[in-house]
Amino acid sequence: MTDAKPAAGRRPLDGVRVLEMGQLIAGPFTTSVLGYFGAEVIKIEPPKGGDPLRVWRTLADDGTSFWWRSMARNKKSVTLDLRSDEGRAIAKQLALKADVLVENFLPGRMEEWGLGPEDLKPENPKLVYARVSGYGQTGPNAQKPGYASVCEGFGGFRYVNGFPDRPAVRPNLSLGDTLASLQAVIGILLALVERGKVEGMGQVVDVAIYEAVFGVMEGVVPEFDGAGLVREPSGSTLTGIVPTNVYRAKDGQQVIIGGNGDSIFKRLMIAAGRPDMADDPRLENNAGRVEHEKAIDDALAAWTATLPGAEVIRILEEVRVPVGPIYSVRDMVSDPQYLARGMIETVEVDGKPLKIPAIGPRLADTPGRTDWPGPALGAHNDEVLGGLLGMNAGVLSSLRAKGVV
Numbered sequence: 001m002t003d004a005k006p007a008a009g010r011r012p013l014d015g016v017r018v019l020e021m022g023q024l025i026a027g028p029f030t031t032s033v034l035g036y037f038g039a040e041v042i043k044i045e046p047p048k049g050g051d052p053l054r055v056w057r058t059l060a061d062d063g064t065s066f067w068w069r070s071m072a073r074n075k076k077s078v079t080l081d082l083r084s085d086e087g088r089a090i091a092k093q094l095a096l097k098a099d100v101l102v103e104n105f106l107p108g109r110m111e112e113w114g115l116g117p118e119d120l121k122p123e124n125p126k127l128v129y130a131r132v133s134g135y136g137q138t139g140p141n142a143q144k145p146g147y148a149s150v151c152e153g154f155g156g157f158r159y160v161n162g163f164p165d166r167p168a169v170r171p172n173l174s175l176g177d178t179l180a181s182l183q184a185v186i187g188i189l190l191a192l193v194e195r196g197k198v199e200g201m202g203q204v205v206d207v208a209i210y211e212a213v214f215g216v217m218e219g220v221v222p223e224f225d226g227a228g229l230v231r232e233p234s235g236s237t238l239t240g241i242v243p244t245n246v247y248r249a250k251d252g253q254q255v256i257i258g259g260n261g262d263s264i265f266k267r268l269m270i271a272a273g274r275p276d277m278a279d280d281p282r283l284e285n286n287a288g289r290v291e292h293e294k295a296i297d298d299a300l301a302a303w304t305a306t307l308p309g310a311e312v313i314r315i316l317e318e319v320r321v322p323v324g325p326i327y328s329v330r331d332m333v334s335d336p337q338y339l340a341r342g343m344i345e346t347v348e349v350d351g352k353p354l355k356i357p358a359i360g361p362r363l364a365d366t367p368g369r370t371d372w373p374g375p376a377l378g379a380h381n382d383e384v385l386g387g388l389l390g391m392n393a394g395v396l397s398s399l400r401a402k403g404v405v
């Protein structure tokens with residue numbers, strides 16, 4: 001595997017050292033974002049096999065997950081057996097040299113290893129210690145294992161997702177993990193801002209996956225408390241917002257139309273050949289349209305069924321109605337909008353190009369970038385353990401022989 005050479009250009013997290021102690025998605029995607037924007041990310045992995053994500057989903061000819069090359073970009077892979085005293089002692093040395101530590105183990109595991117926040121604080125009081133778990137570090141559920149699938153249900157997302165007469169569904173993604181990762185990034189950045197104040201110290205950032213999901217549940221709590229309303233699943237529509245739905249075109253393409261603004265609705269219905277509905281006083285505001293949702297949806301479905309999807313999109317774009325296709329990844333990687341915004345990057349792995357997604361947001365003056373794809377297991381042992389911790393070749397050789405690294 002060939003690492004891409006770092007490009008020139010300052011990034012906002014240059015000089016920030018992050019120690020990642022976790023696996024799979026929630027913790028690792030947190031550090032993927034930090035590393036993309038300049039942080040030095042040192043990822044600790046078990047010597048045997050490494051992060052399980054290395055062999056998740058679709059694999060390349062060498063047995064490594066394609067996803068790994070994206071998730072572990074810009075990270076330095078260091079192997080340590082955290083079940084051994086020596087491995088934990090080395091991990092502590094690295095933590096004492098870090099600005100940020102990110103872990104996503106079951107609550108209490110880091111304390112068992114002598115690597116909890118209180119263990120490190122006396123020697124590194126400025127350490128920002130980010131913890132991502134299913135239910136957070138406190139409360140009656142803290143010790144329960146919490147994968148994204150379960151936490152999406154506990155956080156309310158699965159209840160409102162799907163159709164009323166069918167079992168709850170999930171998107172074919174670990175959405176809860178990614179939401180928790182982004183919340184962890186926000187928390188880390190806030191803690192670094194606070195630390196930057198006069199005599200500022202580090203602090204613990206406690207992220208629960210279910211709370212990250214709960215945080216995007218819009219108005220469900222005040223609606224329930226104020227009106228006793230429980231928001232139910234609504235299929236491809238959005239409760240209380242009309243029209244916003246998916247419609248099938250003549251060629252089978254699915255098209256999303258969002259015509260729920262009052263003036264937008266008028267333009268939409270005129271374009272769809274229904275000026276009578278555009279001028280109907282009962283439909284002039286959203287409350288009225290909600291009452292007549294089926295009639296509006298039926299009219300739009302009948303219209304889109306007479307035209308190819310591309311023609312539906314062209315007509316509505318001309319009259320400034322929000323409309324678009326439902327893309328697969330095949331569509332995304334070649335779309336001019338994605339390419340113009342630099343959202344598809346190419347790295348080199350074993351002499352072959354591989355497309356991976358860029359990470360937002362776009363910063364005008366100090367943008368993020370991918371310097372190298374996810375590395376081989378232990379690729380940076382000598383650089384980090386030898387260079388940063390000062391271990392000589394003999395010590396490293398001994399640690400390898402004992403299976404510590």
